[in-house]
Amino acid sequence: MRDIEYRTTIQDEHWRGEELQWARILAKGHPAKGMVLLYLQKACTAFHEFAPAFQGGALDSRHLDFFRRRLANRLQHLLTTMKNNDLDTLDGAVELAEILRQVESARSMEALAGLTEKLHTTGHVLLDALES
Numbered sequence: 001m002r003d004i005e006y007r008t009t010i011q012d013e014h015w016r017g018e019e020l021q022w023a024r025i026l027a028k029g030h031p032a033k034g035m036v037l038l039y040l041q042k043a044c045t046a047f048h049e050f051a052p053a054f055q056g057g058a059l060d061s062r063h064l065d066f067f068r069r070r071l072a073n074r075l076q077h078l079l080t081t082m083k084n085n086d087l088d089t090l091d092g093a094v095e096l097a098e099i100l101r102q103v104e105s106a107r108s109m110e111a112l113a114g115l116t117e118k119l120h121t122t123g124h125v126l127l128d129a130l131e132s
Contacts, residue, residue, distance in 0.1 A: 018127070025130050032085035033130045039081050043074040044123050051113040061109045068106055075100040075119075092126030 004025040010016040022041070022075050050067060059067070079096055082088040099119055104105050107114045 011032060021127055025127070027075075032081075036082055036085070037077065037086055037130060038128050038129070039074075040123055040126060043071075043078050044105040044119060046071055046085040047116040051116040054113050059109065060090050064106070064109055064112070065086050067109065067112060068103060071112060072100060072103045087130075088125060090129035092122050092129055095125065096128060111125060 006020065006027075008016055008023075009017045010019050022037060025037050034116060038073075040089065050059070062067070075096060079088070079100065080089070082093055082096075096119075099115055099122060102115055102118075106115070
């Protein structure tokens with residue numbers, strides 16, 4: 001592994017640990033793992049922005065189908081990238097596929113928002129697998 005030092009500005013211990021893990025994964029120079037990391041973070045960001053926006057009253061529940069499709073597309077892109085690069089057997093892959101099924105079948109905005117922490121937790125499992 002190349003000797004690369006990364007300095008984060010994040011103070012929160014949890015976020016700091018995540019960011020440093022991302023840096024370690026990227027520093028290994030494995031393009032497919034780096035792209036999986038990128039697509040995982042894009043999916044997580046979408047969910048982490050969607051949930052508080054909905055809970056804060058900024059989103060109209062009549063647009064459930066729109067948000068369901070958008071969030072499902074993020075997860076599908078991640079899973080396809082993993083499959084195309086022989087990373088679909090990593091820990092967390094099965095759970096990601098199940099979250100995708102739950103997104104696609106969600107009957108309410110609350111149900112979609114409720115998947116945010118499940119994705120976050122699964123993301124940690126996948127990140128650990130990417131790093132090992």
